[in-house]
Amino acid sequence: EDKVVQSPLSLVVHEGDTVTLNCSYEVTNFRSLLWYKQEKKAPTFLFMLTSSGIEKKSGRLSSILDKKELFSILNITATQTGDSAIYLCAVENGGGADGLTFGKGTHLIIQP
Amino acid sequence: NAGVMQNPRHLVRRRGQEARLRCSPMKGHSHVYWYRQLPEEGLKFMVYLQKENIIDESGMPKERFSAEFPKEGPSILRIQQVVRGDSAAYFCASSPQGQGEQYFGPGTRLTVT
Numbered sequence: 660e661d662k663v664v665q666s667p668l669s670l671v672v673h674e675g676d677t678v679t680l681n682c683s684y685e686v687t688n689f690r691s692l693l694w695y696k697q698e699k700k701a702p703t704f705l706f707m708l709t710s711s712g713i714e715k716k717s718g719r720l721s722s723i724l725d726k727k728e729l730f731s732i733l734n735i736t737a738t739q740t741g742d743s744a745i746y747l748c749a750v751e752n753g754g755g756a757d758g759l760t761f762g763k764g765t766h767l768i769i770q771p
Numbered sequence: 772n773a774g775v776m777q778n779p780r781h782l783v784r785r786r787g788q789e790a791r792l793r794c795s796p797m798k799g800h801s802h803v804y805w806y807r808q809l810p811e812e813g814l815k816f817m818v819y820l821q822k823e824n825i826i827d828e829s830g831m832p833k834e835r836f837s838a839e840f841p842k843e844g845p846s847i848l849r850i851q852q853v854v855r856g857d858s859a860a861y862f863c864a865s866s867p868q869g870q871g872e873q874y875f876g877p878g879t880r881l882t883v884t
């Protein structure tokens with residue numbers, strides 16, 4: 660069974676800090692790893708990673724994948740209160756069900 | 772381009788009633804996925820549909836739950852004879868292809884009293 664473990668489960672930092680969120684996974688037939696941000700409503704897509712070592716970047720957010728060690732990190736620099744959310748990591752299995760397997764998420768709180 | 776639409780946003784049902792949740796995918800997307808999110812749990816895959824076909828329902832409970840995506844109209848997740856344990860947020864996602872990123876709707880919060 661595919662598995663995704665995220666850490667930490669919750670994190671409280673001050674505005675301006677840099678945070679690193681972790682995601683480790685086990686999947687029988689890896690196709691991609693995805694990051695989502697969930698506030699009070701729909702999870703919104705952040706990144707999709709398929710290749711090791713290639714950083715994806717969008718503004719203050721960046722992410723990288725290590726397919727050998729089976730993990731990914733999501734970095735947020737110069738955090739703002741609007742970054743407060745649950746960050747979800749998911750893996751896509753290329754050989755079986757086409758649904759994503761999600762971790763429980765990291766609940767990030769940015770204090771002013 | 773409107774995003775994924777779900778309705779209702781909140782649904783209250785008494786035990787034993789039926790719940791119908793609707794999902795309209797993004798324009799141009801023909802692949803629909805349903806997920807359930809229980810309190811303190813991650814999103815759990817339930818079913819994957821294309822127009823008029825169920826592709827994978829491996830995450831769906833065998834009884835009381837069914838899903839469809841007709842040629843015309845939204846996808847529907849139907850829960851018969853609801854029980855308290857069905858209380859959860861149900862999210863729908865769509866994608867233009869059968870792989871890669873999925874775009875989520877705002878969810879339907881089902882409460883069974």
